[in-house]
Amino acid sequence: GAGVSQTPSNKVTEKGKYVELRCDPISGHTALYWYRQSLGQGPEFLIYFQGTGAADDSGLPNDRFFAVRPEGSVSTLKIQRTERGDSAVYLCASSLGLSGANVLTFGAGSRLTVL
Amino acid sequence: GQQVMQIPQYQHVQEGEDFTTYCNSSTTLSNIQWYKQRPGGHPVFLIQLVKSGEVKKQKRLTFQFGEAKKNSSLHITATQTTDVGTYFCAGPAGGRGSTLGRLYFGRGTQLTVWP
Numbered sequence: 073g074a075g076v077s078q079t080p081s082n083k084v085t086e087k088g089k090y091v092e093l094r095c096d097p098i099s100g101h102t103a104l105y106w107y108r109q110s111l112g113q114g115p116e117f118l119i120y121f122q123g124t125g126a127a128d129d130s131g132l133p134n135d136r137f138f139a140v141r142p143e144g145s146v147s148t149l150k151i152q153r154t155e156r157g158d159s160a161v162y163l164c165a166s167s168l169g170l171s172g173a174n175v176l177t178f179g180a181g182s183r184l185t186v187l
Numbered sequence: 188g189q190q191v192m193q194i195p196q197y198q199h200v201q202e203g204e205d206f207t208t209y210c211n212s213s214t215t216l217s218n219i220q221w222y223k224q225r226p227g228g229h230p231v232f233l234i235q236l237v238k239s240g241e242v243k244k245q246k247r248l249t250f251q252f253g254e255a256k257k258n259s260s261l262h263i264t265a266t267q268t269t270d271v272g273t274y275f276c277a278g279p280a281g282g283r284g285s286t287l288g289r290l291y292f293g294r295g296t297q298l299t300v301w302p
Contacts, residue, residue, distance in 0.1 A: 105289065105290075113294060113295075114295050115230060115275070115292045117280075117290070117291065117292075120289050128280075128289055130289075131289065163229060174288070174290070176220075176222075176232060178231070179229065181229055
């Protein structure tokens with residue numbers, strides 16, 4: 073597609089529920105990133121994919137968070153047993169994945185609210 | 188771990204005044220990027236600086252990369268109401284030789300422009 077597409081744009085859930093957030097990157101971009109942004113803060117790195125594999129998942133806060141990218145394109149961020157502290161805007165970004173040119177194109181984000 | 192610090196956190200200026208935001212890294216960076224996030228929007232790439240001491244201009248915006256490649260600044264001349272938003276700097280993890288992978292974002296400088 074022309075840009076990075078994220079769905080849903082808004083998700084309200086109850087504490088303890090399971091949530092999936094989807095990201096469709098720019099066609100041809102091999103690198104895909106998930107960030108989390110809380111109000112008044114900069115984007116916080118969660119995980120980075122190069123192709124199908126998670127090249128760096130050091131930003132995932134705990135084992136309730138998991139992300140996949142099975143075919144090297146669309147990615148899903150999965151959050152189990154959601155907690156109120158998980159409320160944030162989850163941003164997906166993609167880039168060409170070339171050395172020296174990891175400029176990120178962000179999607180509009182998925183706003184998650186955990187009640 | 189690596190941190191990217193930004194000051195000031197907030198800046199309020201009258202239209203026509205100049206604005207500067209500063210970014211400092213605890214480690215030497217291979218490159219630094221700047222992004223702008225409009226209220227309610229997502230971060231949008233502005234520019235990437237790679238060389239020590241590099242200066243780049245985009246109309247009224249001037250970006251600098253320090254000689255030691257550990258600091259950067261963004262200066263806006265004669266601000267306009269369209270400049271409103273939060274400006275983030277971001278540097279790659281892994282220090283001097285790293286150009287791929289996660290970007291660490293600063294907390295951002297939120298610019299408000301009074302007409």
